[in-house]
Amino acid sequence: MSEVLIYNLGGGQVLGRVSLGHAIRMLHRRVAAVREAVEGETFGPYQRPVSVELVRYVHTRWVYERTGRVPYSRAALLRRDRHRCGYCGAPATTMDHVVPRCQGGPTTWMNAVAACEACNSAKAGRTPLEAGMTLRSRPFEPVLADVYPHGRV
Numbered sequence: 001m002s003e004v005l006i007y008n009l010g011g012g013q014v015l016g017r018v019s020l021g022h023a024i025r026m027l028h029r030r031v032a033a034v035r036e037a038v039e040g041e042t043f044g045p046y047q048r049p050v051s052v053e054l055v056r057y058v059h060t061r062w063v064y065e066r067t068g069r070v071p072y073s074r075a076a077l078l079r080r081d082r083h084r085c086g087y088c089g090a091p092a093t094t095m096d097h098v099v100p101r102c103q104g105g106p107t108t109w110m111n112a113v114a115a116c117e118a119c120n121s122a123k124a125g126r127t128p129l130e131a132g133m134t135l136r137s138r139p140f141e142p143v144l145a146d147v148y149p150h151g152r153v
Contacts, residue, residue, distance in 0.1 A: 005051040007035055008058055015058065017075075023049050031055060070147050072107070078114050080142045086113030087133050093117060098139060100125045109141040 004023035006015045018026070020043070026032040027046050032054050037047035070076055077095050085092045092114035099105030102125045113135065115123075123131045140146075 004049050006032070007051060007053040009054050009056055015054075020048070023052050026052060070142050070144060072109055072112075076142070076147050077109070077112055079147045080109075080140075081114035084114060085116040085119050086135050086137065086139075087115060087119040087123070087128070089136060090116040090118070094120045096120050096123060098135070099127055103127070110139050113139055 002020050003017040004020055005017055006023075006026075007013065008015055023032070024043050024046060027034065027049070032052040034047050034049045034051075035053040036050040038050060041048040043049075070080075074095050078092060081092060083092050084090070086096065094115050094117055095112050096115035096119070097105045097107065098111050098113060101107070105111050119133065123133055128135055
């Protein structure tokens, strides 16, 4: 499924990405307008958007471009790890706490990796050492370029 970039009113600030379906719902509710579209492609009565712009300005409390920090989210974690399992390298669809939450592990960049469902199930509520699994790379707190390599947020 493709993602659509969302711009704040005025077009300067990128707020994030949403699924194509979510973007079409935003267009239908008239909270956004197509900013950039795929030429010649439509989705129902709408041009297929590549990016949309909100029709009202949204004041953001989290402007991570200024701080240089990327807010933690499951989607950003999967992008940081390039959608690859931290244990076997297979395509990842979930995230895993290295030190499980049931053992007091926090939900932070330094304690989470992308994981495939098989490895996530096999590891269960254990540490990698307890489960006999090896991390392919160490978790790290990303900068914007790690999560958005093409400069787009």
